[in-house]
Amino acid sequence: MRVLIADKDLDFINLLKEKLNGFGYEVDSATNGLDAKDLFLEKTYEVVILKANLNAIDGISLTKYIKNLKSGVFVYIKGEQYDSILESYCYKSGANDYILDNVNVDNLSLKIKNLFDLHNKHLIKVGPLEINIDSRELYIDGTKKEVTLKEFELLVYLIKNKGKAVSREQIFKDVWGYENFSTDDRTIDTHIKMLRNELSEYKNFIETYRGFGYKFEVK
Numbered sequence: 704m705r706v707l708i709a710d711k712d713l714d715f716i717n718l719l720k721e722k723l724n725g726f727g728y729e730v731d732s733a734t735n736g737l738d739a740k741d742l743f744l745e746k747t748y749e750v751v752i753l754k755a756n757l758n759a760i761d762g763i764s765l766t767k768y769i770k771n772l773k774s775g776v777f778v779y780i781k782g783e784q785y786d787s788i789l790e791s792y793c794y795k796s797g798a799n800d801y802i803l804d805n806v807n808v809d810n811l812s813l814k815i816k817n818l819f820d821l822h823n824k825h826l827i828k829v830g831p832l833e834i835n836i837d838s839r840e841l842y843i844d845g846t847k848k849e850v851t852l853k854e855f856e857l858l859v860y861l862i863k864n865k866g867k868a869v870s871r872e873q874i875f876k877d878v879w880g881y882e883n884f885s886t887d888d889r890t891i892d893t894h895i896k897m898l899r900n901e902l903s904e905y906k907n908f909i910e911t912y913r914g915f916g917y918k919f920e921v922k
Contacts, residue, residue, distance in 0.1 A: 704729070706723055709739035723815065726812070750818060843901075
């Protein structure tokens with residue numbers, strides 16, 4: 704799991720980084736908004752902490768940008784002191800929480816750990832794919848992909864059976880919920896084709912077993 708901290712306060716960055724490293728998390732940092740934006744585009748982060756008055760790009764503007772790219776990222780915006788107007792702007796920008804400069808770093812690191820623990824229960828990561836079960840979102844290399852509900856359910860099913868060839872009959876039963884499968888029915892094959900189109904360069908992750916079914920395997 705990876706955290707991005709963008710703040711002018713190097714003491715805060717170093718202390719929080721030490722705490723989060725202790726939990727086994729990777730932490731990157733920046734002291735201005737432009738560098739933070741470049742890091743976000745380069746890597747995948749689950750949590751981002753932004754100082755409100757960052758140089759180059761302020762924390763509120765950067766939050767809007769981040770949330771537009773990947774809505775599932777948890778964003779904290781950090782203010783110098785309590786300001787109800789700033790807090791309102793933070794939440795309107797899409798931020799998940801508003802914290803202050805005097806935040807207890809021990810408590811903040813534990814809150815982030817609890818977020819990750821909860822996040823992991825509903826997240827599937829395999830190769831370049833990241834799937835959020837709760838929000839039914841699929842990300843490939845950090846970019847959100849729009850898939851239908853049935854395509855999403857089919858992909859999750861294949862991944863949960865990763866490395867195992869599953870018959871079309873079993874897929875029809877488990878994903879579509881029907882017992883009476885006809886070998887002439889092309890429903891599954893059609894959805895597999897559409898799903899492969901969404902996977903693009905990773906379409907070969909879904910292998911065809913001619914006359915039998917399919918298997919998901921990361922190449």
